Amino acid sequence: MNIQVNEDVIIKKNTAFLKKAEQLRKPLLHQEVTAKSIVEVEADASMIHGWKMRQIAPISDLDNYVLGQGDSITIDFGEHVVGFPSLSILPIGSPPDAPLYLKLTFGEMPVEIAEPFASYDGWLSKSWLQEAHYHVDVLPHTLDMARRYSFRYVKIEVIDSSPKYKVALQHVKIKTVSSANPDTLKEAPTTSDFFQKLDYVSVKTLNDCMQDVFEDGPKRDRRLWLGDLYLQAQTNYETFQNQDLVKRCLYLFAGLTDADGRVAANLFIEPEPIPDDTYLVDYALYFMTTLHDYYHATGDIDALTELWPVALDQIRFAETLLDERYLAVEQPYWWAFMDWNDTLEKQVPVQGLFIFTLKQAISLAKILHSESTEKLTTLLKNTTEAAKKHLWDSEQKLFVSSSSQQISWHSQIWMVLAGILPNEEAEALLKRTQDLAPEIGLTTPFAHHFLVEAWLKVGNKEVAKQVLVGYWGDMLHQGADTFWELFKPNDLSFSPYGSHLINSYCHAWSCTPAYFIRKYNL
Numbered sequence: 001m002n003i004q005v006n007e008d009v010i011i012k013k014n015t016a017f018l019k020k021a022e023q024l025r026k027p028l029l030h031q032e033v034t035a036k037s038i039v040e041v042e043a044d045a046s047m048i049h050g051w052k053m054r055q056i057a058p059i060s061d062l063d064n065y066v067l068g069q070g071d072s073i074t075i076d077f078g079e080h081v082v083g084f085p086s087l088s089i090l091p092i093g094s095p096p097d098a099p100l101y102l103k104l105t106f107g108e109m110p111v112e113i114a115e116p117f118a119s120y121d122g123w124l125s126k127s128w129l130q131e132a133h134y135h136v137d138v139l140p141h142t143l144d145m146a147r148r149y150s151f152r153y154v155k156i157e158v159i160d161s162s163p164k165y166k167v168a169l170q171h172v173k174i175k176t177v178s179s180a181n182p183d184t185l186k187e188a189p190t191t192s193d194f195f196q197k198l199d200y201v202s203v204k205t206l207n208d209c210m211q212d213v214f215e216d217g218p219k220r221d222r223r224l225w226l227g228d229l230y231l232q233a234q235t236n237y238e239t240f241q242n243q244d245l246v247k248r249c250l251y252l253f254a255g256l257t258d259a260d261g262r263v264a265a266n267l268f269i270e271p272e273p274i275p276d277d278t279y280l281v282d283y284a285l286y287f288m289t290t291l292h293d294y295y296h297a298t299g300d301i302d303a304l305t306e307l308w309p310v311a312l313d314q315i316r317f318a319e320t321l322l323d324e325r326y327l328a329v330e331q332p333y334w335w336a337f338m339d340w341n342d343t344l345e346k347q348v349p350v351q352g353l354f355i356f357t358l359k360q361a362i363s364l365a366k367i368l369h370s371e372s373t374e375k376l377t378t379l380l381k382n383t384t385e386a387a388k389k390h391l392w393d394s395e396q397k398l399f400v401s402s403s404s405q406q407i408s409w410h411s412q413i414w415m416v417l418a419g420i421l422p423n424e425e426a427e428a429l430l431k432r433t434q435d436l437a438p439e440i441g442l443t444t445p446f447a448h449h450f451l452v453e454a455w456l457k458v459g460n461k462e463v464a465k466q467v468l469v470g471y472w473g474d475m476l477h478q479g480a481d482t483f484w485e486l487f488k489p490n491d492l493s494f495s496p497y498g499s500h501l502i503n504s505y506c507h508a509w510s511c512t513p514a515y516f517i518r519k520y521n522l
Contacts, residue, residue, distance in 0.1 A: 085174045099135045126502075206240070209508040
């Protein structure tokens with residue numbers, strides 16, 4: 001069955017794959033969490049975005065707060081939560097002679113409470129900003145919110161009521177939702193207190209992003225993205241071990257390829273699964289890497305056999321980006337993400353990722369006794385030789401793009417992960433890059449994940465740990481209780497969307513410190 005996504009993209013539905021994905025769907029788990037304290041936001045230039053929260057009373061004092069027209073109160077749940085909030089409202093004074101008009105603002109970070117959403121001027125839809133307005137006609141009333149929210153703080157404002165009555169709030173709580181089962185969570189490793197904290201916040205980040213699928217962020221975009229899935233799945237194997245959720249996501253992508261067999265970069269899940277019209281070569285290759293890791297985590301040969309043709313298609317399409325020299329060449333219709341950096345030339349990192357993926361594909365092809373093994377092996381040889389011949393600058397001893405000779409962290413990282421150089425030379429390359437501190441640096445936890453992976457590949461655990469401490473640890477120092485989508489320590493207001501209000505502060509691709517700590521005994 002084919003469906004039209006837009007005028008350029010036709011989707012070929014594999015109903016058998018989608019049926020398997022649906023069979024792997026499990027009911028979400030719920031937990032009731034009550035608010036912990038009453039807080040107020042205050043300016044602090046030393047904190048990210050210039051704001052922090054100050055506790056002014058325990059939640060047990062909530063009965064002492066009576067709110068009338070123009071009054072507000074900010075509630076802290078003490079941790080990041082995802083789910084369906086509720087609260088009870090009692091009238092105080094004369095019988096209510098007009099509806100109660102409430103505004104609720106939800107924030108993952110203090111800045112979302114401190115800065116009015118009316119000031120938002122970014123290019124993503126402001127409908128992602130979490131606020132709600134309610135008219136309550138009859139009091140007392142329990143307000144059960146039907147929309148899912150992702151937050152730690154909620155500001156409750158009385159926009160209007162009547163001079164004759166005020167209201168008090170009670171039972172501010174949330175029914176959280178997640179597919180992460182705490183009973184299956186592997187025991188945390190014995191390590192330093194700081195690394196235990198890194199592990200805890202990483203696990204919490206993953207927990208809140210594990211919904212009906214592995215979401216990229218429960219605030220925004222609430223979608224299944226392949227790049228995020230790759231890193232979430234790795235962390236899941238070391239934590240919650242929800243292998244069926246990984247399998248479900250793989251079958252969803254495989255069941256919704258375009259007419260040529262390409263997997264989309266992301267899927268919408270409700271009201272029914274449908275692909276976005278975004279196609280990225282690096283994300284497509286992550287289908288193969290995710291399948292590779294899934295098989296080695298589960299030994300599920302049936303899934304590997306069924307999904308192998310889809311994974312192989314992504315290699316085939318990536319091959320179309322190669323020129324006669326076997327170098328990746330940018331194509332406007334299908335290029336790469338790699339990181340949020342508009343100045344990054346992506347040829348070298350895409351070449352490295354392609355080589356990295358080919359090695360994993362060959363290992364799977366041998367398991368399946370696939371006739372593709374020989375062709376993949378030849379392609380690996382050609383792309384590797386091309387990288388050495390055309391992308392290596394022997395004078396600078398760095399990998400550079402073939403067009404402008406651009407030097408970036410991303411290029412060195414992916415050539416190390418691709419195994420182009422022996423370990424000793426690869427480690428020296430990373431050290432040279434560290435000393436050089438190229439202008440084209442890393443902007444996201446997604447890109448920093450691969451930096452840590454590169455240091456571990458060359459056997460340098462100490463520098464890998466330094467990256468975890470210096471990057472994710474800095475988020476902890478800035479008050480993170482889940483890790484963020486974006487973080488530039490030298491530009492705390494960084495946002496590729498035009499406003500940090502729209503940034504996601506619980507984001508899937510940032511959850512991997514737990515993976516590193518547990519897998520590599522850091």
